[in-house]
Amino acid sequence: MRKAPALISAIIISLLLAGCAGTQNRRTDPEGDPWEGFNRKVYAFNDGLDKVVRPVAVGYDKIMPDPFQRGVGNFFRNLDAPVTFVNQVLQGKATQSADTFGRFLINSTIGLLGFFDVASRMGIPFYNEDLGQTMASWGYEDSRYLVLPVFGPSTLRDGVSRYADSFIHPVGRAIHGRNKWGMWIVRGIDQRARYLDQDSELKQAYDPYVLMRDVWMQNRQYQIYDGDPPMTDYDLYLDDYPEEEPPPEN
Amino acid sequence: MNTLVRILLLAFACSSGNLFGDHVSGEDPVSLVEDTTVHIFADVAENLEEYTANPAALQALVRKNLMPLLDVDYAARLVLGRAGRGIEKEKIDAFSDCMSELLINRYSKGLLYFAGETKLWVLPQRGELNEKITRVRTRVTLPNGGQAPVDYAFHNTPDGWKAFDVIVEGISYITTYRNQIMPDVQANGIDSVIERLGSGQLELAE
Numbered sequence: 001m002r003k004a005p006a007l008i009s010a011i012i013i014s015l016l017l018a019g020c021a022g023t024q025n026r027r028t029d030p031e032g033d034p035w036e037g038f039n040r041k042v043y044a045f046n047d048g049l050d051k052v053v054r055p056v057a058v059g060y061d062k063i064m065p066d067p068f069q070r071g072v073g074n075f076f077r078n079l080d081a082p083v084t085f086v087n088q089v090l091q092g093k094a095t096q097s098a099d100t101f102g103r104f105l106i107n108s109t110i111g112l113l114g115f116f117d118v119a120s121r122m123g124i125p126f127y128n129e130d131l132g133q134t135m136a137s138w139g140y141e142d143s144r145y146l147v148l149p150v151f152g153p154s155t156l157r158d159g160v161s162r163y164a165d166s167f168i169h170p171v172g173r174a175i176h177g178r179n180k181w182g183m184w185i186v187r188g189i190d191q192r193a194r195y196l197d198q199d200s201e202l203k204q205a206y207d208p209y210v211l212m213r214d215v216w217m218q219n220r221q222y223q224i225y226d227g228d229p230p231m232t233d234y235d236l237y238l239d240d241y242p243e244e245e246p247p248p249e250n
Numbered sequence: 251m252n253t254l255v256r257i258l259l260l261a262f263a264c265s266s267g268n269l270f271g272d273h274v275s276g277e278d279p280v281s282l283v284e285d286t287t288v289h290i291f292a293d294v295a296e297n298l299e300e301y302t303a304n305p306a307a308l309q310a311l312v313r314k315n316l317m318p319l320l321d322v323d324y325a326a327r328l329v330l331g332r333a334g335r336g337i338e339k340e341k342i343d344a345f346s347d348c349m350s351e352l353l354i355n356r357y358s359k360g361l362l363y364f365a366g367e368t369k370l371w372v373l374p375q376r377g378e379l380n381e382k383i384t385r386v387r388t389r390v391t392l393p394n395g396g397q398a399p400v401d402y403a404f405h406n407t408p409d410g411w412k413a414f415d416v417i418v419e420g421i422s423y424i425t426t427y428r429n430q431i432m433p434d435v436q437a438n439g440i441d442s443v444i445e446r447l448g449s450g451q452l453e454l455a456e
Contacts, residue, residue, distance in 0.1 A: 234414075237424070
């Protein structure tokens with residue numbers, strides 16, 4: 001972590017600058033997002049950072065053939081397995097943790113360090129778990145929205161958990177132990193490249209910050225409930241609407 | 251968000267009513283989705299060249315089959331929420347018409363894109379069928395070999411079960427769209443939103 005203080009101070013300075021540039025002071029969800037003012041500033045900062053990251057991701061996407069990109073995606077997905085495994089154990093999902101263990105073993109060896117997802121072809125299911133989901137399953141279900149610098153959308157619960165998970169994750173261990181950032185950077189570029197399609201839609205949105213929050217929070221809920229979240233209470237949406245009330249005359 | 255948009259398109263396209271628009275009211279939502287998927291996919295796959303050359307014909311097909319199964323008015327009311335308060339019924343109807351036209355447009359494009367290379371299957375209804383509202387779960391294969399979970403929310407109306415929301419990987423179309431449209435209507439007025447929707451300046455999907 002020798003270089004970390006420099007990185008952190010750079011982030012703080014940029015945040016302050018982004019704060020100056022922040023124009024939006026909207027409060028759209030005081031309950032779920034009480035730190036919206038701060039979050040919007042970090043969002044603006046990340047948006048600025050993206051001006052550098054995006055061109056790199058575009059270049060990567062153009063140069064690298066699709067099969068190679070898929071391999072890189074598989075490689076990093078395979079590296080998530082230890083975190084998933086530990087959290088499956090913590091959640092008492094014994095059978096599923098055995099699947100994850102088997103996947104990791106097979107893909108890391110026969111799958112050539114994970115570049116080939118042999119396990120999926122063998123019919124071994126893929127799961128994704130992390131400490132945030134474990135904490136949610138333990139009862140810490142609602143957590144305030146928090147936009148992390150560089151990492152983007154998260155919650156208080158998931159942000160803290162993410163840091164804890166990084167001590168198990170191979171990419172995190174390379175950073176904590178040997179101060180090696182190479183894999184982390186490549187993974188970031190690879191992940192960014194996967195979202196290039198969605199940029200224009202985000203840009204066109206009436207409020208991109210809210211769109212990002214909505215999409216992320218809903219998808220997170222979906223992960224926490226392992227693909228089966230409770231149904232939205234649509235009646236709540238309708239209660240806002242005067243069904244029988246005639247419109248005012250003027 | 252091309253991928254997601256395409257999934258949404260496909261998703262809606264798949265729920266697009268049966269081929270002759272005369273589905274039996276009282277049919278359960280799972281069968282509705284199953285029947286319509288088979289019909290519409292078969293038609294598009296069979297006449298792919300014709301529809302590619304003549305998008306209007308495809309749009310007509312979609313309009314005829316899609317509308318009977320969707321409750322666009324209900325969707326529009328959910329999207330507008332409290333922003334719809336005090337707005338004349340004609341304007342709300344105009345807004346919901348705009349939404350339908352955009353949907354038809356988008357489904358049609360999605361159908362052409364997906365035709366032939368995509369499979370969709372419907373998961374069995376879980377638990378008891380709720381009297382008022384239910385979710386139909388489907389899986390769609392993607393061109394890259396992956397799978398996407400696509401759910402439809404149906405509610406029971408006097409005319410039978412109608413779909414009003416599509417949920418892709420947990421992301422609800424209604425919830426997401428509502429949080430963009432409501433503040434827009436409150437800030438700029440419904441006329442401005444209708445106009446931008448109609449002229450294609452305002453996209454429907456996220």
